[in-house]
Amino acid sequence: MxxxxxxxxxxxxxxxxxxxxxxxxxxxxxxxxxxxxxxxxxxxxxxxxxxxxxxxxxxxxxxxxxxxxxxxxxxxxxxxxxxxxxxxxxxxxxxxxxxxxxxxxxxxxxxxxxxxxxxxxxxxxxxxxxxxxxxxxxxxxxxxxxxxxxxxxxxxxxxxxxxxxxxxxxxxxxxxxxxxxxxxxxxxxxxxxxxxxxxxxxxxxxxxxxxxxxxxxxxxxxxxxxxxxxxxxxLTVYDESHDDPLRFPVQLVARHDGHQANDFRGYMGRIEAGKVSVGDKLTVQPGGQSATVKDIVTLDGSLQSAIVGQSVTLLLNEYLDISRGDMLVSAGQPATLLKTVEADLCWLSEEPLDLRRKYWLKHTTRQVAARVTKLDSLLDINTQERRPADALGLNGIARVTLNVQQPLAADAYDHIRATGAFILIDEVTHQTVAAGMIRLPQAA
Missing domain, CATH: 3.40.50.300 (P-loop containing nucleotide triphosphate hydrolases)
Incomplete structure (x- = not known):
């Protein structure tokens, strides 16, 4: 896979x-x-x-x-x-x-x-x-x-x-x-x-x-x-940092094929930040359950540790209710749980933003219903000044506030790109209408 x-x-x-x-x-x-x-x-x-x-x-x-x-x-x-x-x-x-x-x-x-x-x-x-x-x-x-x-x-x-x-x-x-x-x-x-x-x-x-x-x-x-x-x-370009806290969005829950006696349950995904080792204490977000890494599985066999950029399957000691869209993070260094999201939004659609409409927000492997509740300011490309706005059209860039139906485990985009970025999808046409970068108060 x-x-x-x-x-x-x-x-x-x-x-x-x-x-x-x-x-x-x-x-x-x-x-x-x-x-x-x-x-x-x-x-x-x-x-x-x-x-x-x-x-x-x-x-x-x-x-x-x-x-x-x-x-x-x-x-x-x-x-x-x-x-x-x-x-x-x-x-x-x-x-x-x-x-x-x-x-x-x-x-x-x-x-x-x-x-x-x-x-x-x-x-x-x-x-x-x-x-x-x-x-x-x-x-x-x-x-x-x-x-x-x-x-x-x-x-x-x-x-x-x-x-x-x-x-x-x-x-x-x-x-x-x-x-x-x-x-x-x-x-x-x-x-x-x-x-x-x-x-x-x-x-x-x-x-x-x-x-x-x-x-x-x-x-x-x-x-x-x-x-x-x-x-x-x-130009100096470094590999992604291993020093960030672990961010592991779950893509798929892997079960055995039904012909084996052991109850294999693994959580598949790509490590978007940090590193993970066997025995590490993790937290499941947004649920908040605690977990311990039992094994790290790849096609080449089990590993003692894995780093950012690798796709692996994690096995846990505990039996927990974890599904696609959940995120495994370092215990003591969780992502911020957000129901209200402040972000810079690049509008990509010829249809302007409609504050009355609901959109799908896709963040890592999680997709939730969202609504833009406020256009805080529009960025003037020429002067770099932010001014009040009542509309957001094609190629416009604005600071907005969104409400999401279920909480997101997110980081500031300035800190971790993968968990600070999202896209908005039109629920009718399924077209991507915007790209967003999450701004947290402490990183603004």
């Missing part, structure tokens, strides 16, 4: 650096996100010969002559190629001798901002692309960043993405002018400081020409920093 996992390793107490980096590209329409990823894959030898041949013969390519349209590598949908925009989230994998990468190419059009939220939810880093030809540079020294640049940066901050690479693209269109680059970077840093983003890494490049992506650009001699691929290889 999928919930039964892999061979375990004993967890070191200290953090260990991870060899895999998950990152996304984000920016406005036609900023060059798909072309940048295509250039990364092409120059790092991450494209197969048949893919190159197919791209060279593509009928929707947007380049002149025999030049390959690298954006076609990720714009796989027919509608994307016809319109010249990215609609779906395209995932690509490649590797260099120093690191492995998973890339998510997310749409730039405002209509598809919800797809960017999906791609960003598991990302370690984001590349914010800024098209120099679209940025308005005033004679008075002012710089007008695009609204999508601000919106995607805000989402990156809300989702706690650690590293932000600011790729100032299409430098060839301004003759690689350092002054233009410096003004744009200064404007973005000012906005990022207001937003609260910490690790900002600016870089000038031309994805179409290949300057400063994998190879140094001859016309960017004034830039003394790394290329984009060198920068991505150098």
């Amino acid at each position: 999928n919930a039964l996992a892999t061979q375990a390793t004993n967890a070191p107490a200290e953090k260990t650096e991870r060899g895999l980096l998950r990152f996304i590209t984000a920016g406005s329409v036609d900023d060059g996100k798909s072309t940048l990823i295509g250039r990364l894959l092409f120059d790092s030898k991450g494209i197969f010969a048949d893919q190159l041949d197919a791209m060279s013969r593509a009928r929707h390519k947007r380049t002149v002559g025999d030049t390959i349209d690298l954006s076609l590598l990720t714009d796989g949908l027919e509608a994307e190629r016809e319109q010249g925009i990215t609609i779906d989230v395209a995932y690509r994998y490649f590797a260099t001798p120093k690191r492995k990468f998973i890339i998510a190419d997310t749409p730039g059009h405002e209509q598809y901002t919800r797809n960017m939220v999906t791609g960003a939810s598991t990302a370690d880093a984001v590349i914010i692309l800024i098209d120099v030809s679209k940025v308005k540079l005033g004679d008075d020294g002012s710089v007008d960043l695009l609204i999508q640049t601000k919106r995607h940066s805000t989402i990156a901050h809300l989702l706690q993405i650690e590293h932000v690479v600011v790729a100032v693209n299409k430098m060839d269109l301004v003759d690689y002018d350092q002054t233009v680059y410096d003004r744009i970077v200064a404007a973005y840093r000012a906005f990022a400081e207001q937003l609260g983003l910490k690790d900002i890494r600016p870089i000038p490049l031309s994805a179409l020409a290949g300057d400063n992506v994998v190879k140094k650009g001859d016309k960017l001699g004034w830039y003394e920093g790394p290329t984009l691929i060198e920068l991505l290889e150098s």
Whole structure:
């Protein structure tokens, strides 16, 4: 079964650096996100010969002559190629001798901002692309960043993405002018400081020409920093912490097949935070019962301990009423039980939020009925100020209050992502209408 996992390793107490980096590209329409990823894959030898041949013969390519349209590598949908925009989230994998990468190419059009939220939810880093030809540079020294640049940066901050690479693209269109680059970077840093983003890494490049992506650009001699691929290889990403309290949402209760005499009862799931060992004292939430770990089972046999990220089956000494949606947590370090939830909500549906309606709230493996009882404030993307609101529509971001029918065992999103995140589902259409991040008072 999928919930039964892999061979375990004993967890070191200290953090260990991870060899895999998950990152996304984000920016406005036609900023060059798909072309940048295509250039990364092409120059790092991450494209197969048949893919190159197919791209060279593509009928929707947007380049002149025999030049390959690298954006076609990720714009796989027919509608994307016809319109010249990215609609779906395209995932690509490649590797260099120093690191492995998973890339998510997310749409730039405002209509598809919800797809960017999906791609960003598991990302370690984001590349914010800024098209120099679209940025308005005033004679008075002012710089007008695009609204999508601000919106995607805000989402990156809300989702706690650690590293932000600011790729100032299409430098060839301004003759690689350092002054233009410096003004744009200064404007973005000012906005990022207001937003609260910490690790900002600016870089000038031309994805179409290949300057400063994998190879140094001859016309960017004034830039003394790394290329984009060198920068991505150098970003520090740690494995998930084992020091957090245990969070084990139960996915499935496993029983024996009926032909065995022993009464096997195991609780299957993925460890979302912390670690667990045989003999550990646990608490079942939301019920509050106490339990002791009798065994930890995987396809490879029993383990003495398991760590965050592993999928295992836990056997307990006690016979308890535990079902899907319950959570096993460290005794003495429980999650917070919430009937009223305060959260930041990214609205993903074209149908606006209706305070009179009931929605399904899915949190880890638990799904409960919920109703948004209050729109506390709406976030202004431009000014980062929160203002009163009476409506929440597509791509809007608001602080809201929800009431849930049954209590949730949750943590602040800033503390543990997996138990601080949820989605809202329309009970009629079963479409996901919002993504939420729980804010607890002590973590606000």
